[in-house]
Every structure is written in C-alpha cells, then in structure tokens.
Amino acid sequence: xxxxxxxxxxxxxxxxxxxxxxxxxxxxxxxxxxxxxxxxxxxxxxxxxxxxxxxxxxxxxxxxxxxxxxxxxxxxxxxxxxxxxxxxxxxxxxxxxxxxxxxxxxxxxx
Amino acid sequence: xxxxxxxxxxxxxxxxxxxxxxxxxxxxxxxxxxxxxxxxxxxxxxxxxxxxxxxxxxxxxxxxxxxxxxxxxxxxxxxxxxxxxxxxxxxxxxxxxxxxxxxxxxxxxxxxxx
Numbered sequence: 001x002x003x004x005x006x007x008x009x010x011x012x013x014x015x016x017x018x019x020x021x022x023x024x025x026x027x028x029x030x031x032x033x034x035x036x037x038x039x040x041x042x043x044x045x046x047x048x049x050x051x052x053x054x055x056x057x058x059x060x061x062x063x064x065x066x067x068x069x070x071x072x073x074x075x076x077x078x079x080x081x082x083x084x085x086x087x088x089x090x091x092x093x094x095x096x097x098x099x100x101x102x103x104x105x106x107x108x109x110x
Numbered sequence: 111x112x113x114x115x116x117x118x119x120x121x122x123x124x125x126x127x128x129x130x131x132x133x134x135x136x137x138x139x140x141x142x143x144x145x146x147x148x149x150x151x152x153x154x155x156x157x158x159x160x161x162x163x164x165x166x167x168x169x170x171x172x173x174x175x176x177x178x179x180x181x182x183x184x185x186x187x188x189x190x191x192x193x194x195x196x197x198x199x200x201x202x203x204x205x206x207x208x209x210x211x212x213x214x215x216x217x218x219x220x221x222x223x224x
Contacts, residue, residue, distance in 0.1 A: 034212075043114075043200045043215025044153065087152070097143065097166045098213065100152040 002026040002090040009105040018075045020104050022088030025069045033064060033071045036087045038103070044087060048073070075106075083108045112136055114216030116201050122222045123191050131186040131219045135203030141165070142184040143202040143213060144176060153200060159184060160206060191223045 005023040012018045024033070032051055036044040048055055050062040050071070061074040075082060087103040115134040123129050135142050144156040146169075155168035159178035170176075173191075178184045188195060198220050202213040 038153075041198065041218070041220070043202065043218055044213075045215065046212045049212070097155045097158055097168055098145075098153075099155060099168075100145075102152060 002028060002031055004088045004090055004101045006086075006088050006102065006104045008102065009107065011107050011109060012078055013109050014079055015077050018078050018082075018106060018108075020073045020075075020086055020088075020106070021070055022073070023070050024088070024090045027068050027090050028092065030092045031068075031090045032093055033062065033068075034089045034091060035060070035062065035073045036089065036100075038085045038087065044100070047086075078106075078108045080108050080110060082106060114201055114203050114214055116199075116216040116219050118219060119217065120220050120222075122224065124224055125191060125193065127191050127223075129188045129191060129221060131188070131199050131201075131221070133184045133186070133201030133203075133216060135182050135184070135201075136214055139203035139205050139214070140182065141204045141206050142178055142182070143204070144170075144184070144186050145200040145202065145215075147198045147200065147218075148194075149197070151197075156186070188221075193223050196221060196223045 002024045034049040035047040038044040048060045048062045052064050055062045063072045085103040085105050117132045141160045143158040145153040147153045156170040158166045162178045173189050176186045198218045200218045202215045204213045
C-alpha cells in the first residue's frame with residue numbers, strides 16, 4: 001500500500017479557500033485517491049475520490065497531477081464547521097481495508 | 111437515508127471482562143469493517159467481512175473475534191479486556207463492486223475499560 005504524507009495541521013479563516021496536499025510517491029497503477037473528514041468522536045465521512053486530473057463535487061475539489069504522486073484537496077470558502085481532521089487514503093480499487101495515516105487537523109478561525 | 115447503526119453507543123467494563131459490540135450495516139451493503147480509534151490516534155483497521163466471510167484482517171488482537179451473520183449484521187467480541195482497549199470502535203459498511211471505495215461509518219461505540 002502506498003504511504004501518504006500530509007501536513008499535521010493547518011489554520012485558516014472563515015471564507016478562505018483551503019488546499020491540503022497529500023504526497024503518495026509510491027502510488028500504484030490501480031490505486032485511487034480518497035479523502036475522508038472526521039469530526040471529534042464521530043466516524044470518518046467520505047468527501048471525494050479520484051484517479052487522475054480533477055474531480056469536483058458539492059463540497060470539494062480534488063486535483064491530481066499527471067504523475068499522481070501527490071493530490072490536493074480543495075475546500076472552497078471554509079466555515080467554522082469545517083474544523084476537522086482530513087485523511088488522504090490511497091487504496092486499490094475495491095480494496096477491503098483502509099489504513100488511515102496521520103491526517104491533517106484543519107482549524108478554521110472566525 | 112439509512113445509516114450504519116452501532117450498539118451500544120457507550121460501554122463501561124472492568125479489566126478481564128468481555129464485551130460485545132454490534133453493527134447493523136446500511137441495507138443491501140454486503141461488506142462490514144471494524145476500526146479501533148484510541149484517544150488522539152488515527153483509526154486502525156481491525157477486520158472486515160464480505161458476504162459473511164472474513165475478507166481481510168488488520169491489527170486485531172487474538173482476544174478479539176468477529177463475525178457477520180446471515181442478516182449481514184456483525185458483532186465484535188472482545189475478551190479479557192485490558193485498559194488499552196479503551197477506545198472508540200467504528201463499524202463501516204460498503205457495497206462491493208459499486209464502482210468506488212466509499213465506506214460508510216457508523217457513530218461508533220465508546221468502550222471504557224476500568
């Protein structure tokens with residue numbers, strides 16, 4: 001499984017765009033990049049998944065360069081309620097287990 | 111929409127006791143996963159079941175066992191509890207071959223071992 005590296009923490013202010021980058025140098029051909037969000041004492045929640053280029057949904061965008069060795073989760077106009085831990089996972093398609101590395105603790109300030 | 115149900119939500123046990131955690135997956139989901147998250151730590155994969163058969167095993171202690179029943183609900187049995195077993199235990203479910211790797215997590219069971 002590809003190892004991922006993310007910043008331990010980030011600070012932002014309400015209304016700003018936040019970009020969290022994840023490095024995964026050993027990503028394999030059949031790996032997908034998936035991001036989860038976790039609030040304290042709650043289960044992780046799926047945010048977005050992609051394989052290459054750009055993926056966008058109603059809450060975030062995921063940018064993946066051509067070499068796929070990194071990815072960037074973009075959260076537009078964050079609010080206080082976006083304060084959470086964000087995990088980047090690299091898993092093969094239909095893999096049956098997730099290994100959560102150290103996520104990024106995002107702190108949104110007023 | 112229906113979500114993953116876990117029971118109980120909170121459980122307090124003494125050392126060396128046993129505990130059983132239950133998980134009811136989202137209807138029609140065929141795969142169940144168990145994760146353990148200690149205080150201030152990241153979720154750790156324990157074990158998963160697909161169509162009632164164990165499909166993958168992670169860092170699950172030998173004192174723990176789990177199974178998935180015919181109605182797809184799953185139980186995590188924990189024996190000889192230790193103080194270090196105090197954690198949040200999450201169950202997640204998914205539908206295999208749905209075209210994406212999305213696992214839906216339950217609210218968790220907070221186990222406290224005294």
